[in-house]
Amino acid sequence: MVVELISVGTEILLGNIVNTNxxxxxxxxxxxxxxxxxxxxxxxNEGRLEETVRLALSRSDIVILSGGLGPTKDDLTKEVTAKVxxxxxxxxxxxxxxxAGYFSQMRxxxxxENNWKQAMVPEGAKVVDNHNGTAPGLxxxxxxxxxxxxxxxxxxxxxxxxxxxxxxxxxxxxxGIYSKMVKICSIGESKAETMVSDLLENQSNPTIAPYAKTxxxxxxxxxxxxxxxxxxxxxxxxxxxLYRIFGDKIYTTSEEVTLEDAVVELLKENExxxxxxxxxxxxxxxxxxxxxxxxSKVYNEGYITYSNEAKERILSVxxxxxxxYGAVSPETAAEMAEGAARAxxxxxSLSVTGIAGPDGGTKEKPVGLVYISCQVRGKMRTxxxxxxxxxxxxxxxxxxxxxTLLWEELMEV
Amino acid sequence: MVVELISVGTEILLGNIVNTNxxxxxxxxxxxxxxxxxxxxxxxNEGRLEETVRLALSRSDIVILSGGLGPTKDDLTKEVTAKVxxxxxxxxxxxxxxxAGYFSQMRxxxxxENNWKQAMVPEGAKVVDNHNGTAPGLxxxxxxxxxxxxxxxxxxxxxxxxxxxxxxxxxxxxxGIYSKMVKICSIGESKAETMVSDLLENQSNPTIAPYAKTxxxxxxxxxxxxxxxxxxxxxxxxxxxLYRIFGDKIYTTSEEVTLEDAVVELLKENExxxxxxxxxxxxxxxxxxxxxxxxSKVYNEGYITYSNEAKERILSVxxxxxxxYGAVSPETAAEMAEGAARAxxxxxSLSVTGIAGPDGGTKEKPVGLVYISCQVRGKMRTxxxxxxxxxxxxxxxxxxxxxTLLWEELMEV
Numbered sequence: 031m032v033v034e035l036i037s038v039g040t041e042i043l044l045g046n047i048v049n050t051n052x053x054x055x056x057x058x059x060x061x062x063x064x065x066x067x068x069x070x071x072x073x074x075n076e077g078r079l080e081e082t083v084r085l086a087l088s089r090s091d092i093v094i095l096s097g098g099l100g101p102t103k104d105d106l107t108k109e110v111t112a113k114v115x116x117x118x119x120x121x122x123x124x125x126x127x128x129x130a131g132y133f134s135q136m137r138x139x140x141x142x143e144n145n146w147k148q149a150m151v152p153e154g155a156k157v158v159d160n161h162n163g164t165a166p167g168l169x170x171x172x173x174x175x176x177x178x179x180x181x182x183x184x185x186x187x188x189x190x191x192x193x194x195x196x197x198x199x200x201x202x203x204x205x206g207i208y209s210k211m212v213k214i215c216s217i218g219e220s221k222a223e224t225m226v227s228d229l230l231e232n233q234s235n236p237t238i239a240p241y242a243k244t245x246x247x248x249x250x251x252x253x254x255x256x257x258x259x260x261x262x263x264x265x266x267x268x269x270x271x272l273y274r275i276f277g278d279k280i281y282t283t284s285e286e287v288t289l290e291d292a293v294v295e296l297l298k299e300n301e302x303x304x305x306x307x308x309x310x311x312x313x314x315x316x317x318x319x320x321x322x323x324x325x326s327k328v329y330n331e332g333y334i335t336y337s338n339e340a341k342e343r344i345l346s347v348x349x350x351x352x353x354x355y356g357a358v359s360p361e362t363a364a365e366m367a368e369g370a371a372r373a374x375x376x377x378x379s380l381s382v383t384g385i386a387g388p389d390g391g392t393k394e395k396p397v398g399l400v401y402i403s404c405q406v407r408g409k410m411r412t413x414x415x416x417x418x419x420x421x422x423x424x425x426x427x428x429x430x431x432x433x434t435l436l437w438e439e440l441m442e443v
Numbered sequence: 444m445v446v447e448l449i450s451v452g453t454e455i456l457l458g459n460i461v462n463t464n465x466x467x468x469x470x471x472x473x474x475x476x477x478x479x480x481x482x483x484x485x486x487x488n489e490g491r492l493e494e495t496v497r498l499a500l501s502r503s504d505i506v507i508l509s510g511g512l513g514p515t516k517d518d519l520t521k522e523v524t525a526k527v528x529x530x531x532x533x534x535x536x537x538x539x540x541x542x543a544g545y546f547s548q549m550r551x552x553x554x555x556e557n558n559w560k561q562a563m564v565p566e567g568a569k570v571v572d573n574h575n576g577t578a579p580g581l582x583x584x585x586x587x588x589x590x591x592x593x594x595x596x597x598x599x600x601x602x603x604x605x606x607x608x609x610x611x612x613x614x615x616x617x618x619g620i621y622s623k624m625v626k627i628c629s630i631g632e633s634k635a636e637t638m639v640s641d642l643l644e645n646q647s648n649p650t651i652a653p654y655a656k657t658x659x660x661x662x663x664x665x666x667x668x669x670x671x672x673x674x675x676x677x678x679x680x681x682x683x684x685l686y687r688i689f690g691d692k693i694y695t696t697s698e699e700v701t702l703e704d705a706v707v708e709l710l711k712e713n714e715x716x717x718x719x720x721x722x723x724x725x726x727x728x729x730x731x732x733x734x735x736x737x738x739s740k741v742y743n744e745g746y747i748t749y750s751n752e753a754k755e756r757i758l759s760v761x762x763x764x765x766x767x768y769g770a771v772s773p774e775t776a777a778e779m780a781e782g783a784a785r786a787x788x789x790x791x792s793l794s795v796t797g798i799a800g801p802d803g804g805t806k807e808k809p810v811g812l813v814y815i816s817c818q819v820r821g822k823m824r825t826x827x828x829x830x831x832x833x834x835x836x837x838x839x840x841x842x843x844x845x846x847t848l849l850w851e852e853l854m855e856v
Contacts, residue, residue: 057458313726
């Protein structure tokens, strides 16, 4: 079944808010095995909204509209959709009572007149109670086409979707969709794709889709099947194939696991503790590791050492090394990692020193030059990177490369 | 002129990523005085993409497409748009050289074959250099219709849009649109809006549009005028009015200046140096301050102290304080800020300690409880916050609140 999303609201067209509802609904629909080929955003304008709804219904089975169900004159989603389906509106007693009840619970108490507009529903529509606001959800079905109207505020749409819309959509779709995500670090998107181009060309069920992330490539392997067991039978050979190609560069096959999750997990498994010494990334590396809930089990402290003086005093980088090789050098990176591990009494450490830009580059040491050292139980590895982005991108890549380096070293422990 | 946005990418339809590009482009187009009535998202599918491009060109003057310009077979935006305009593709020597240069700067060096696909451009198209990636931007014009093709990654599309697309769009629109951004911290969106509701209701030229950011509210004041001087005459009274209402909560009226920019600027002006001591934010605060190029002039070192032991040893937080009040307490926050300033010999310091979640909360100290201390030349201020988001949001808000606190204190110096 094909689903299509329409987000209604001038505030989205003006960029006043980010359309997170669409991302939420897309992910939920994909997980339910519904195909989504189109999403659109249209303002609170009768003519354009009607056109958009008609087009969506002509090419998709289910159209989910969000927003524009409120009490104001601007809110037209229900009126326009009812018109497209040729349905009149009537006052729904149950909804009217629910709205009255909602307001009686609030401190202000009185219902302004325009709120009763929200009790008007299209003939034959299923009314879905809103437990977190006034406007009800609505399901209109006719001639094999379905329109689902949902309120715009995220704290209303999400609980309503989970509670009532998911079971409704499940009942419509007998075929199951199952997917696994293969996540790869330390290899570029185009190179990764070249390596599996035969697989990408000859896919049908399961399908394989590459996603480029900063410093990572993810492949989603998706199968249509009657049940999970049949899906596994289709997906597993592809996963094994990807393992043969990318081998030890795959850090997870789980949707939820991030690179920092994988690193923290390996640290825990090996009963290691980590510390960080950052110059150009200045805390971003530590901040990302600590995204992982419970990372405090393997990380106690870290250092941001921008000045040479701080590198000497806190990390015991030798004055001579800084003089001779400079702050951005493999020698300094290694001493930073070593000194950090000693100061924090940690069994593993990462250090980053580099020139993020836009200033500070020279011919020998250009902007983007970054040295990363990784030390695990006394074994040191230092790598040189030459990033070509702006300040923000260089720092972001340095963080991913540092995590990748540590992950690789931890896989060898 | 009417502009329409098309975001290309199956990963958006699947909800793998939030469509932040659309919000960014919408806001920019609104600021340029362009009307936007439609946005759509379509996957990497030739037929559907073609249909979507044709529909958009039939109803809008300018169609901005983002995404689908990469090196892989999935990336079809250029090919499809060229087909719609009836243009053949040819290899652009300049772009080929630029791509070769991009790869030669990278350590891996070699360009995989599929990358050359990005040097193919439609006949007659304007090529816009990508300074942060390989795929160039493209502008195709014909019969009064324009398609602008931009790369999908936010760190590529944003600098390209600012640098080359804004001037191009300005050149199309003879009527001048001028705007100023008033950025406010430490006040909520709905409260800020209520405070200027009369202004928001009775606006025509200039218009005032509120934008909610994490922990901030921005008001864009936009005027249509023959020249900048006339525009200033329209905009300035509104800015003065906003200053009367929000007074010392406005940290800038410049589009480009961020809260961390404003903070670093004030530190420089006052010849202060800053250090940070972070627990739950674990480097994110320092990382954000160091976004500012040249922030190294005011920041030498910082500390990430997750464990109590680290708080004691590095920051000299007293054992008694930790025992008596706990790590998440105003007392610990204040001692962290004090100790950090002493250790780093800094004249200003910020500390953050809190429970980011999802675990670690108790009835007395729930998830989201965060204490932030700010010390400037010996003057200490500590604030309690109760955030209600998930781990990520709580940490993000803590960073903004810490910056806001420091900004407020620096304004009093």
